[in-house]
Amino acid sequence: MTSVRAQSLEREGSVGDRPVMTLIDVEKHFPIKDGVLQKVVGHVKAVDGVSLEIRRGETLGLVGESGCGKTTLGRCISGITAPTGGGIYFRLSDVDRAALEDILATPGKERTPEQRKRMERIESRHLITALTGDAWRAYRRNCQVVFQDAFSSLNPRQLVKDIVGRPLRIHKEASGAELTERVVSLLESVGMGRQHLFRYPHQFSGGQRQRISIARALALDPEFIVLDEPTSALDVSVQAQILNLLHELQRDRGLTYLFISHDLGVVKLMSDRIAVMYLGEVVEQGTATELFERPRHPYTEALLAANPDLDADVDKEIEGLEGTVPDPANPPEGCRFHTRCPVATPICGWEVDDAVTWLSVETNLLDAMTAVERRSNFDATLAFADDGSAEAVGKAMTAGSVPPAMAPALESVSVDGSKVLLRFLPVPPVELEEVEPGHVTSCVLHTSRRREL
Amino acid sequence: MADVAQPRTVIPPATGALTVRLRRLGEVTVQTLRNPVTVIGLVIIVLMFAMALLAPVLTTPNEPNPYQMPRDWTALNEPPGTPGHPLGTTAHGGDVLYGVIWGSRTSLWLSLIVVAVTVTIGTVVGSLAGFIGGKVDEILMRVVDVFLAIPELIFALAIAAVLGPSFSNIILALAIVYWVKYARIIRGQIIHVKQNEYVDSARVIGDTKFRIYLKDVLPNSITPVMVQATMDMGAIVLVGATLSFIGLSEAGLAEWGVLVSEGQVGISTGRWWASTFPGLMIFLWALAFNLVGDGLRDVLDPRTESR
Ligand SMILES: Nc1ncnc2c1ncn2[C@@H]1O[C@H](COP(=O)(O)OP(=O)(O)OP(=O)(O)O)[C@@H](O)[C@H]1O
Ligand code: SF4
Ligand SMILES: [Mg+2]
Numbered sequence: 001m002t003s004v005r006a007q008s009l010e011r012e013g014s015v016g017d018r019p020v021m022t023l024i025d026v027e028k029h030f031p032i033k034d035g036v037l038q039k040v041v042g043h044v045k046a047v048d049g050v051s052l053e054i055r056r057g058e059t060l061g062l063v064g065e066s067g068c069g070k071t072t073l074g075r076c077i078s079g080i081t082a083p084t085g086g087g088i089y090f091r092l093s094d095v096d097r098a099a100l101e102d103i104l105a106t107p108g109k110e111r112t113p114e115q116r117k118r119m120e121r122i123e124s125r126h127l128i129t130a131l132t133g134d135a136w137r138a139y140r141r142n143c144q145v146v147f148q149d150a151f152s153s154l155n156p157r158q159l160v161k162d163i164v165g166r167p168l169r170i171h172k173e174a175s176g177a178e179l180t181e182r183v184v185s186l187l188e189s190v191g192m193g194r195q196h197l198f199r200y201p202h203q204f205s206g207g208q209r210q211r212i213s214i215a216r217a218l219a220l221d222p223e224f225i226v227l228d229e230p231t232s233a234l235d236v237s238v239q240a241q242i243l244n245l246l247h248e249l250q251r252d253r254g255l256t257y258l259f260i261s262h263d264l265g266v267v268k269l270m271s272d273r274i275a276v277m278y279l280g281e282v283v284e285q286g287t288a289t290e291l292f293e294r295p296r297h298p299y300t301e302a303l304l305a306a307n308p309d310l311d312a313d314v315d316k317e318i319e320g321l322e323g324t325v326p327d328p329a330n331p332p333e334g335c336r337f338h339t340r341c342p343v344a345t346p347i348c349g350w351e352v353d354d355a356v357t358w359l360s361v362e363t364n365l366l367d368a369m370t371a372v373e374r375r376s377n378f379d380a381t382l383a384f385a386d387d388g389s390a391e392a393v394g395k396a397m398t399a400g401s402v403p404p405a406m407a408p409a410l411e412s413v414s415v416d417g418s419k420v421l422l423r424f425l426p427v428p429p430v431e432l433e434e435v436e437p438g439h440v441t442s443c444v445l446h447t448s449r450r451r452e453l
Numbered sequence: 454m455a456d457v458a459q460p461r462t463v464i465p466p467a468t469g470a471l472t473v474r475l476r477r478l479g480e481v482t483v484q485t486l487r488n489p490v491t492v493i494g495l496v497i498i499v500l501m502f503a504m505a506l507l508a509p510v511l512t513t514p515n516e517p518n519p520y521q522m523p524r525d526w527t528a529l530n531e532p533p534g535t536p537g538h539p540l541g542t543t544a545h546g547g548d549v550l551y552g553v554i555w556g557s558r559t560s561l562w563l564s565l566i567v568v569a570v571t572v573t574i575g576t577v578v579g580s581l582a583g584f585i586g587g588k589v590d591e592i593l594m595r596v597v598d599v600f601l602a603i604p605e606l607i608f609a610l611a612i613a614a615v616l617g618p619s620f621s622n623i624i625l626a627l628a629i630v631y632w633v634k635y636a637r638i639i640r641g642q643i644i645h646v647k648q649n650e651y652v653d654s655a656r657v658i659g660d661t662k663f664r665i666y667l668k669d670v671l672p673n674s675i676t677p678v679m680v681q682a683t684m685d686m687g688a689i690v691l692v693g694a695t696l697s698f699i700g701l702s703e704a705g706l707a708e709w710g711v712l713v714s715e716g717q718v719g720i721s722t723g724r725w726w727a728s729t730f731p732g733l734m735i736f737l738w739a740l741a742f743n744l745v746g747d748g749l750r751d752v753l754d755p756r757t758e759s760r
Contacts (some may be wrong), residue, residue, distance in 0.1 A: 014678060020654070020703045075653070077657070078657055079657065080653045080656060080657065124486065137659065140657070140658070140659035141659070143655050143657070144657060145654065145660070147650045147653070147654070149650060151655050152649045153650035154647075154651055154654075155649075155651040155655075155668070155669050155672075155673070156673065157673060158474060158668070159470055159474075161469075161470065162470075165660040166655070166658060167659070170657075170658060170659055170660050170664075171659065198469040198470055198472070198473040199473070200473075200477075213654075216654065216658070219658070220658070321586075334458070339706045392710050
C-alpha cells in the first residue's frame with residue numbers, strides 16, 4: 001500500500017508529463033437479445049473503438065449528443081464494466097505504450113516469445129481488467145467516479161460519515177475517532193463540515209449531495225476522477241459553485257479529470273483538451289482552444305453553431321443538424337456522421353440505406369417495395385411489386401435529383417424486371433489523423449483522404 | 454454552504470450515529486402510530502400476544518399437554534355464561550375460552566415459525582437469483598415458476614394431505630409453499646436496487662461483492678419483505694386454520710381452525726358458540742396483521758420515506 005506522502009511525492013512534476021489512463025481501441029458492445037430463448041440478435045455498439053490518452057494533471061473533456069456512449073466509456077475506464085474489446089491501461093509509460101502498440105500491430109500468430117512475454121508483463125501491470133493484488137488496489141485507490149445523479153449515488157440508508165468514511169475503512173486507512181476526523185476534514189475540503197456527519201443523504205440539497213459524492217471520491221486521495229455530468233442535474237448557480245470546487249480541488253491536489261458533459265460551455269470552462277464523440281467513436285480531439293477556434297470536423301462545427309453563446313445544451317435540437325442519430329446497433333458505413341453531415345462528400349460512406357431513406361423521403365416509390373436483398377451495405381437488390389415501380393425507381397436513382405454528394409458514389413443502378421440492383425462504391429471506415437500537433441480528426445475534408453476528392 | 458442553510462447542531466461523535474439511528478426509528482414509529490387504523494391493528498396484536506404469553510396464568514394448563522383441549526364430560530354443550538365456562542363448552546366438554554386462549558399460542562407458534570423459515574429461505578434464494586443473476590437466476594426462477602403454477606392453498610393442502618394429518622405437517626406444508634413469494638419479491642427488489650449508482654460507487658472504492666450485498670443491496674431491498682411478512686403473519690393463521698378445518702390437523706388440538714371445525718355441527722341446532730368464538734379470533738388475528746402491514750407499507754415505502 002502506498003502512503004499518502006509517497007503518493008504526493010510520486011505526483012511531483014509537471015502537468016501532462018505521464019499518462020494516467022491510456023485507451024487502445026476500446027469497445028463496449030451490449031448484446032441485444034430477443035425471443036423466448038433470448039437469442040443474441042445484434043449488438044448496441046455503445047463504444048466502438050476509442051483510443052485516448054489522459055495525462056496527469058489535465059482535464060480531458062468528453063462531449064457528444066445523448067446516447068453517443070460517453071457514460072459507457074466512463075464506466076469502462078472506472079472499472080464498473082469491462083470493455084468487450086481493446087484495452088484500458090493505468091499508468092502506462094510512453095515506452096511501454098510504444099512497445100505495446102508495436103506488438104498489437106503484429107498478428108497474434110507472428111508474435112515472438114519475447115513479444116508475448118513483454119505484452120503479458122505490461123498487461124499484468126497496467127491493463128485494468130488484468131490487475132491483481134497491490135496493482136489492482138493502487139488502481140482502485142487512484143481512479144474514482146462522481147456520477148450525474150447524486151440521488152442514486154448515495155446509499156439512502158447510510159449516514160454521511162459511513163458514506164465518506166467507507167473507502168478509508170475498506171482500505172484500512174483509518175478507524176474509530178481517526179476515521180471520524182478524516183471524514184470531517186474531507187467534508188471541510190468540499191465546503192461542508194462536522195455538523196453534517198450524522199445525517200442521511202435525503203436531508204441534503206442536490207448540490208450538497210454532489211459535494212458528499214466528491215468527498216467520497218477524494219477519500220483515498222486519488223490521482224484521477226471520472227466526472228460524469230457532475231453538474232447537469234443542478235441549478236445554474238449551484239452548478240457554478242460545484243465547478244469552482246472541482247477546479248480548486250484539481251489545483252490543490254494535482255487531480256486528473258475526465259470531464260463528461262453535453263454542455264459545451266461547461267466543457268470549455270473545465271477542459272484542457274476535448275474529445276468529441278459521435279455514435280461510439282471519437283471524431284475529433286484537440287486542445288480546448290484549437291477545437292473551439294479551429295474545429296476540423298463538421299460535427300464539432302454543428303455543435304458549436306448550435307451554441308453561439310455556449311450555454312445551451314447539445315441535447316436540444318441542433319440547428320443545421322438534420323435527421324436523427326442513427327441506430328448504434330447498425331452504424332452507418334464510412335463516416336458515421338454522413339447521414340446528417342451538411343457538407344458530406346462522395347467518399348463519406350454512401351450505402352444502400354441512404355438510397356432507401358432518400359427514396360422514402362423524396363419520392364413515394366417505396367410503397368411498392370417488397371424486399372431488400374443485401375449482399376453488403378453497399379450492394380443490394382430492391383424487389384418491387386410490379387415492373388413499373390422498379391422502372392420508376394431506376395429512373396429516379398439515375399436522374400439529377402439524387403443528392404449531389406451521393407450521386408458519384410453510386411457505382412451502378414440496373415433494372416431487371418421488378419428488381420432494381422443498386423451498387424455503391426465501397427469505402428473503408430474513416431480514421432483519425434493528426435492534422436496539426438495534438439489535433440486529430442476523422443473528417444475526410446481534413447485528413448489525407450481529401451486527395452481522393 | 455450557500456445552497457441551504459443548515460442548523461448547526463453539535464452531536465457528540467461517539468454516540469452520534471446511534472442517536473441518529475434511534476431518532477430515525479422513533480420518527481418511523483411516530484409516523485406509523487399517526488394512522489388510527491394501524492393503531493387498532495397494533496392494539497389487537499398486542500392483546501393477542503399478551504393472551505398467548507399469559508395463557509398458563511389465565512387458565513389452568515391441561516396436563517400433560519396444555520395444547521390439547523381439556524375434557525369435562527360433565528359439562529357438554531354448555532352455553533356461554535355457564536359458571537366456570539364463560540364462553541361455553543364444546544360437544545366434547547372442552548372449555549371454549551381455554552381453546553380461544555391456547556389457540557392464540559398455537560397461532561403465534563404457527564405464524565412465527567412459518568414466517569421465519571419462509572423469509573429466510575426466500576431471502577437467500579431470491580438474493581442468489583437477483584444478485585448473482587445469469588444461470589443461477591435462470592435455474593432458481595424455473596423452480597419458482599413451478600411452485601407458482603400451483604395455487605398456494607391447494608399446494609399446501611396437497612402437501613399436508615400427503616404428509617398425513619398433524620399440526621407440524623401443516624407448518625411444514627406452509628413453509629414449503631410460502632418461501633416462493635419472498636424469493637420473488639426480494640429478487641425483483643435486488644435487480645432494481647442493483648442498478649443504483651451507489652452500488653457502482655461501492656465497487657469503485659473497491660468493496661467486495663458480499664459487503665456490497667450486505668450494506669447496499671439488502672438493506673434497500675428488504676422493506677417490501679417486511680411488509681409482506683407482517684401480512685403473512687395473519688394470512689398464515691387463516692390458511693393454517695383452513696387446513697385444520699378440513700381435518701388435516703389433530704383432533705382435540707387447542708387450535709382455532711380445529712375448534713371451528715369441531716364446533717360447526719352444533720350451529721344448525723343453535724349451539725353457535727363452539728365455532729363462533731374461535732372463528733372470530735381467526736378473523737381478528739388476520740385483520741390486525743393486515744391493518745398493520747398496510748400501515749407499514751405506507752410508512753416504509755421508499756417513495757414516501759424520504760420526505
Ligand atoms: N446496460 C446497457 N445495455 C444495453 N444498452 C446500453 C446499456 N447502457 C447503455 N446502452 C446503450 O448504449 C448507448 C450509449 O449510452 P450512454 O449512456 O453511454 O450514452 P451517453 O453518451 O452517456 O448519453 P447521455 O448523454 O444521455 O448520458 C445508448 O444507445 C444506450 O442505449
Ligand atoms: S467525413 Fe467529414 S464531410 Fe464526410 S460525412 Fe463525415 S464529417 Fe461530413
Ligand atoms: Mg451519460
